[in-house]
């Protein structure tokens with residue numbers, strides 16, 4: 001399924017990226033704006049000529065790099081001068097040691113929250129978009145686009161503004177106000193579509209095949225192999241921030257499943273490069289009950305994921321037909337992890353639990369990972385004696401509606417001491 005190639009394959013270089021390779025049949029193709037295998041229609045991913053040599057030297061080179069994802073540029077499909085170009089410079093977000101939450105959940109082996117709400121547009125999506133922008137530049141695309149559950153639209157809008165590209169992004173029309181405003185404020189075009197994310201995605205695939213879409217780089221469709229690699233930086237950062245150590249357990253949210261699969265890819269690369277010790281880690285996937293096709297398939301022992309129609313407050317994760325679902329199942333099973341889900345009430349409880357224990361206000365996706373972590377500990381599936389990293393991928397300010405009905409002032413009083421005393425808070 002080739003799309004219009006704007007640049008010829010000779011006038012760009014994407015760092016150590018060597019080729020596109022099919023995740024199903026392994027067939028290799030030259031780098032370009034293609035995303036499906038010509039032989040078997042399987043999804044493509046980036047194959048690398050990774051740097052060789054002394055791990056100590058590579059660690060030092062990374063440590064000397066900028067405090068953002070470009071410190072890992074040698075492991076990403078980006079040109080050598082990437083850090084000099086106008087871009088959002090996401091990443092190197094905080095890895096918060098969550099001792100209060102650990103006490104509450106009974107975790108003794110060390111609990112951490114990787115807090116990606118600290119990215120420029122307040123979600124993990126800045127990481128993936130930054131890589132896609134480099135591919136768009138290399139291939140000569142002039143319009144940046146995407147199908148989005150909310151956060152991606154904002155990340156694309158901002159990155160396009162900084163890069164001086166046009167943007168036109170597509171979302172389900174009924175998203176949270178925080179997501180809509182964040183997507184619109186950067187001045188690009190934002191189109192609400194009457195339908196679910198899966199309808200939006202199907203529409204975008206049609207647009208790519210149409211002359212209207214000529215010159216358009218859809219970060220998560222025709223640039224998906226590049227976009228997806230941005231999620232590896234979460235794995236790199238977590239290990240570097242742990243002192244070049246693998247965590248024993250990671251709890252990762254699932255929308256399309258791309259992030260989870262690339263975190264695994266990133267960890268395997270670090271092992272292959274000798275940057276971390278080769279020992280087992282377990283990856284756990286987290287979904288909302290109202291959109292839990294991967295969790296369902298995991299529990300039923302299936303290899304395929306049956307699509308669902310989403311109905312959950314965790315709208316950023318509401319993909320009913322997740323493209324990477326089968327790969328997520330493979331990884332959860334291969335690493336000895338699991339996939340679990342929590343309902344909307346449990347998501348809200350978990351958002352509040354994280355806020356009151358660690359001072360981190362997560363969006364609903366963070367409520368999903370923290371809620372699933374609690375559920376898996378209670379079920380004896382997650383081992384509380386092991387080092388565990390839970391991802392918070394977005395900012396609670398974008399999903400205020402989720403907690404607003406149950407969160408407010410402790411009292412409203414007249415500005416007098418008597419009135420305060422009467423409120424019973426003194």
Ligand SMILES: *Cc1c(COP(=O)(O)O)cnc(C)c1O
Nearest residue numbers: 151255256257258259365393394
């Ligand atoms: C997009 C998104 C994810 C994960 O998306 P994948 O499609 O699984 O890569 C997780 N959390 C938030 C907040 C997101 O916006």
